[in-house]
Amino acid sequence: MNRYVLGNFAPVTEEITAFDLPVTGKIPDDLDGRYLRIGPNPLGLExxxxxxWTLGEGMVHGVRLRDGRAEWYRNRWVRSASVADRLGEPRRGQVADERLDFAPNVQVAGHGGRLYALIEGGLAPYELTDELDTVGPAALGATEQGFSANAHSKYDHATGELHSLAFRYGADFVQHIVIGPDGRNRSVTDIKAPTLPYMHDFALTEHYVVFYESPMVFMPERLATGVPFGWNRELPSRLGLLPRAGGTVRWFETAPVMVGHTLNAFDDDGTVVVDVVVHPRPIDFADVGASKPVLERWTVDLAADRATRSLLHDRPQDFPRLNGRFGGKPYRYGYSAAAELYATPSATEPDRPDEGFSSALLKHDLLTGVTEAHEFGRDASAGETVFVPSARAAAEDDGYNLVYVHDRDRGAADLVILASQDFTGEPLARVHLPARVPLGLHGSWIPAA
Ligand SMILES: [Fe+2]
Incomplete structure (x- = not known):
């Protein structure tokens, strides 16, 4: 049986709006904004x-926190043209190319006071309202060559710009797009990519744009499967550095592994340090948890012209995050979600389906090398956490970790709020949602304006 339709991977079939959610514990008064998490949620399963799994239409699950209260929970499909048609609703806006229209399912990002659902590969972003309704297709990052802002666009706190590393199915180049606070492109740089690599994420330091090329490449002959990517054993993996001030890309060959997600990167005395989730085995889009990703530090020595790898933590994990104010700078703390599939039924419940995934959040202290784990237990389906600084924000880890966790007894999700400095302690609050939140992709915190 396909595990991605079972347990807490199974899609939900209803859109719900609920107000004044019940809470166990106390929501910190200084949390003022929305925790949003998007993921694939197929609209019907033929x-x-x-x-x-990755081909399900995007659905956003959001909770609005203010003044120590959880004001609302909403879950909404992104209304692409096809989703609107199938729901019997009027289309929202005009999509430029219907062949490239899909309900984004990878990430939600705020920029310039607007909210966007993002995907990749040249598929258009969609703009959402504060209450998760769809405005319509958005031109965020759109270029003449048909690229647009990809998921994993990165906000530069120093300039207020949004940087995107965009690829487009079949194009032999990628684009680094810098979007101003007004939502308009400030610069577009083409980077040759003759192997047609799948570039899901990248990194940004003060001086460099960092990108990862792996043997995972576009294979047009696989287009009909919906996942036109495969692993070409003939190819190496490479790390590229594009100077932000302009210039040519420097490439550094590495072992043939795939970088999934960036934790952070920074410039450090003649080196560029890049902390990443590495998949030792090729990602299988039909079984995304099987590649056993780990956290590594890649150090690029610019004078020696060489990149070296070291293991930071070997527990399978993904969805790395940090205090965003330290993005691109030297930093100490990273957070991630354990990414473990329980391949066998438990000893006490042999008839339970193979549905366990992501039972813990991890906090890495990169100065001491100590990792703490907040274990939620089997079937927790703890997804991507976000770190939100407290209003005091005295230290880098002075703040909160927010995450949806499945409550098996209720058959619904809780929004769990941890004090990041008491990571393994009792949660500060559990906000009880009225519905299940299936395992999904990325989480975001959108602070109130
Ligand atoms: Fe991602």
């Missing part, structure tokens, strides 16, 4: 056994 053939469940053949379903590919």
């Amino acid at each position: 053939d469940a056994s053949a379903h590919i």
